[in-house]
Amino acid sequence: MIILASQSASRRAMLDAAGVAYEAVPARVDEAGVKAAMAGASPRDLSDALAEMKAVKVSANAGPVPVLGSDSIVALADGTLLDKPESREEAAEHLARMSGGSHELWSAAVIAEHGRPVWRHVERAKLHVRPLSPAFIDSYLDQEWPAISGCVGCFRIEGPGVQLFSRIEGSHFTILGMPLLLVLGYLRERGWMSA
Numbered sequence: 001m002i003i004l005a006s007q008s009a010s011r012r013a014m015l016d017a018a019g020v021a022y023e024a025v026p027a028r029v030d031e032a033g034v035k036a037a038m039a040g041a042s043p044r045d046l047s048d049a050l051a052e053m054k055a056v057k058v059s060a061n062a063g064p065v066p067v068l069g070s071d072s073i074v075a076l077a078d079g080t081l082l083d084k085p086e087s088r089e090e091a092a093e094h095l096a097r098m099s100g101g102s103h104e105l106w107s108a109a110v111i112a113e114h115g116r117p118v119w120r121h122v123e124r125a126k127l128h129v130r131p132l133s134p135a136f137i138d139s140y141l142d143q144e145w146p147a148i149s150g151c152v153g154c155f156r157i158e159g160p161g162v163q164l165f166s167r168i169e170g171s172h173f174t175i176l177g178m179p180l181l182l183v184l185g186y187l188r189e190r191g192w193m194s195a
């Protein structure tokens with residue numbers, strides 16, 4: 001049994017599908033505060049730091065139970081980092097900014113034991129967004145708002161979000177929210193899942 005330090009439905013769904021025995025405990029890390037304190041950091045470093053904070057915070061009170069924390073960040077080609085949209089209007093703005101260009105989605109995972117990180121990995125996917133008309137964005141949000149309010153990048157790739165893209169490079173799992181294959185590899189290595 002492990003602890004998933006997350007309230008992300010997508011991360012829970014990934015572990016459920018993979019047959020991982022876990023308990024979900026939200027980490028409640030002040031992500032906005034960390035992002036402000038780490039202004040200028042690369043998306044790789046920022047997602048890794050946030051994943052570690054989530055895992056270590058929950059692990060501090062989890063005794064010997066391994067704790068998995070994760071974080072995903074969208075980085076536009078101009079370096080802008082996008083958070084989860086706080087309103088339908090902000091989602092429309094994000095989609096318009098992503099339209100016709102490519103962006104990166106970084107997903108980090110950190111496993112902690114006894115309050116200390118013992119394993120970490122960050123993966124990057126590159127997503128190419130086709131030109132999105134204002135009419136399409138409006139009809140897409142009629143379908144997908146508020147479901148995508150919990151999704152950085154304003155899409156559920158496993159749902160209608162797939163309509164946004166002309167090409168995707170990288171792992172589907174990275175986009176969903178964590179480098180799952182490598183997480184499973186470590187769980188097997190430590191005997192927390194059958195190998």
Ligand SMILES: Nc1nc2c(ncn2[C@@H]2O[C@H](COP(=O)(O)OP(=O)(O)OP(=O)(O)O)[C@@H](O)[C@H]2O)c(=O)[nH]1
Nearest residue numbers: 006007008010071072151152155156157175176177
């Ligand atoms: N279902 C789905 N969720 C996505 C997709 N892309 C990104 N996400 C979610 O976007 C969210 C990124 O925000 P984070 O700050 O990393 O995580 P969170 O949702 O706040 O949850 P915590 O792990 O508790 O911090 C995660 O829940 C990801 O699973 C996608 O294509 N489909």
